[in-house]
Amino acid sequence: MGRRRKSGGASPAEGEEESSQTKMETEEEEVIGSSDDKTSADYYFDSYSHFGKFTFTFTFTLTNSFHFCYNFYQVSIFFLSFFLSGIHEEMLKDVVRTKTYQNVIYQNSFLFKDKVVLDVGAGTGILSLFCAKSGAKHVYAIECSQMADMAKEIVRVNGLSNVITVLKGKVEEIELPIANVDVIISEWMGYFLLFENMLNTVLYARDKWLVNDGAVLPDKAALYLTAIEDAEYKDDKIEFWDNVYGFNMSCIKKQAMMEPLVDTVDPNQIVTNSQLLKTMDISKMSPGDASFTASFKLIAERTDYIHALVAYFDVSFTKCHKLMGFSTGPKSKSTHWKQTVLYLEDVISICEGEAIIGSMTVEPNKRNPRDVDIMLKYSFNGQHCQMSRTQHYKMR
Numbered sequence: 155m156g157r158r159r160k161s162g163g164a165s166p167a168e169g170e171e172e173s174s175q176t177k178m179e180t181e182e183e184e185v186i187g188s189s190d191d192k193t194s195a196d197y198y199f200d201s202y203s204h205f206g207k208f209t210f211t212f213t214f215t216l217t218n219s220f221h222f223c224y225n226f227y228q229v230s231i232f233f234l235s236f237f238l239s240g241i242h243e244e245m246l247k248d249v250v251r252t253k254t255y256q257n258v259i260y261q262n263s264f265l266f267k268d269k270v271v272l273d274v275g276a277g278t279g280i281l282s283l284f285c286a287k288s289g290a291k292h293v294y295a296i297e298c299s300q301m302a303d304m305a306k307e308i309v310r311v312n313g314l315s316n317v318i319t320v321l322k323g324k325v326e327e328i329e330l331p332i333a334n335v336d337v338i339i340s341e342w343m344g345y346f347l348l349f350e351n352m353l354n355t356v357l358y359a360r361d362k363w364l365v366n367d368g369a370v371l372p373d374k375a376a377l378y379l380t381a382i383e384d385a386e387y388k389d390d391k392i393e394f395w396d397n398v399y400g401f402n403m404s405c406i407k408k409q410a411m412m413e414p415l416v417d418t419v420d421p422n423q424i425v426t427n428s429q430l431l432k433t434m435d436i437s438k439m440s441p442g443d444a445s446f447t448a449s450f451k452l453i454a455e456r457t458d459y460i461h462a463l464v465a466y467f468d469v470s471f472t473k474c475h476k477l478m479g480f481s482t483g484p485k486s487k488s489t490h491w492k493q494t495v496l497y498l499e500d501v502i503s504i505c506e507g508e509a510i511i512g513s514m515t516v517e518p519n520k521r522n523p524r525d526v527d528i529m530l531k532y533s534f535n536g537q538h539c540q541m542s543r544t545q546h547y548k549m550r
Contacts, residue, residue, distance in 0.1 A: 242278050242301065245341070248490040252280065254471075254480045255341065258371065259284040262474045265337060265369055266290045274325055274340035274359050275352045279305035279318065281339050286317040293318045294335070296325050296359075325355045335363045339371045345416050346494040347377050347467040348516065349549040350524045353434075354441045370437045374470035377432045378483065381452045381510060382423040384461040388497055391415065414528070414547050415495040419464050419484040425504065426452035426460070428483070431514060445517040452510045460502040460510070463530070465494045496530060496547055503538035510534050525550050 246252055259266060259281070267289035273282045276295035282305075285293050295318055297305055302322035309318045321328050338359055344351035360370055395407040431448040452463075470479035482491045502510065512532030519525035528547040534540060 269336035271337045272335040375434045380428040381426040381460045388461045425458045447515040449513045454504040457505045462497045508536045
């Protein structure tokens with residue numbers, strides 16, 4: 155995905171005649187999107203296919219009517235391994251992410267020294283390695299993908315096999331050789347905090363193995379919303395379908411509107427305040443708490459146009475000696491999570507001090523809980539335009 159292009163940020167001139175789109179007044183609320191659609195499982199065969207084995211079988215018909223099937227198992231594993239390596243390289247090179255975890259573990263050894271630690275979704279085992287170096291009595295690293303085999307080798311070559319045990323499989327299907335752990339650590343967060351995340355797996359491990367006074371790290375997460383001016387990029391991504399090399403492909407435009415864009419937002423594009431949507435206490439919450447409806451009020455800090463809302467999240471480690479954590483917001487150092495952009499059907503001409511009022515409903519997709527369904531309701535009653543609308547988004 156390419157870098158986000160900076161938009162012009164032009165403000166609507168006072169008294170200037172505006173386009174019919176920005177002047178549109180909707181007396182009846184309009185609904186964009188639908189509730190039924192394919193999930194990522196339809197494209198990737200199952201919800202764990204990003205990380206598991208799969209086999210392709212193609213059938214070819216030759217001119218001599220000879221039919222043969224070729225099993226692409228080895229080919230698929232080759233590309234899957236490359237894909238996994240790329241994912242883990244990106245995460246390890248995310249300095250904000252990795253250094254924060256390293257600092258939390260190294261600077262708060264009292265949380266780990268002589269403790270039994272469970273690393274949920276260990277990947278390469280980097281967090282387990284940090285914990286071992288910080289004095290953990292033993293670390294159990296659970297990883298369900300093929301990377302578990304690499305993690306075992308990484309642990310061995312670093313001389314920590316006596317401290318770290320890598321277990322290959324799903325947390326829900328594995329039995330630990332001990333009854334309880336003192337600490338659970340995990341980098342469970344996904345795009346938009348909740349897309350393809352491992353939160354429910356962390357909560358399952360917490361309820362099954364964590365001692366009563368144990369620590370879950372990180373233990374707090376918060377989701378925020380703001381609004382941006384983004385004319386140039388919206389025109390390239392959405393309006394593009396109106397005229398594709400002289401042909402009308404606007405039927406795709408509706409689908410494109412429903413697909414949130416994960417990208418880096420220029421902080422200069424931000425027009426409004428940021429609104430806290432949801433806080434999560436991982437040490438206490440239940441799986442159902444990840445589904446929610448939250449209201450918001452975004453107040454313009456300058457006169458401009460608004461083309462999209464932007465969501466981002468913060469993560470905190472409150473058990474540390476001093477509060478530690480990081481933000482994925484557009485005003486913070488960039489991470490591999492970037493931000494999540496939800497384009498609006500309308501272009502909102504907003505003046506400083508005016509507000510967009512609405513609510514956002516977030517819930518796992520019923521067919522594939524690793525996907526996220528989002529319903530956005532918003533209304534605006536400003537000097538230059540008025541509107542009320544409902545839009546649906548699907549993170550797949």
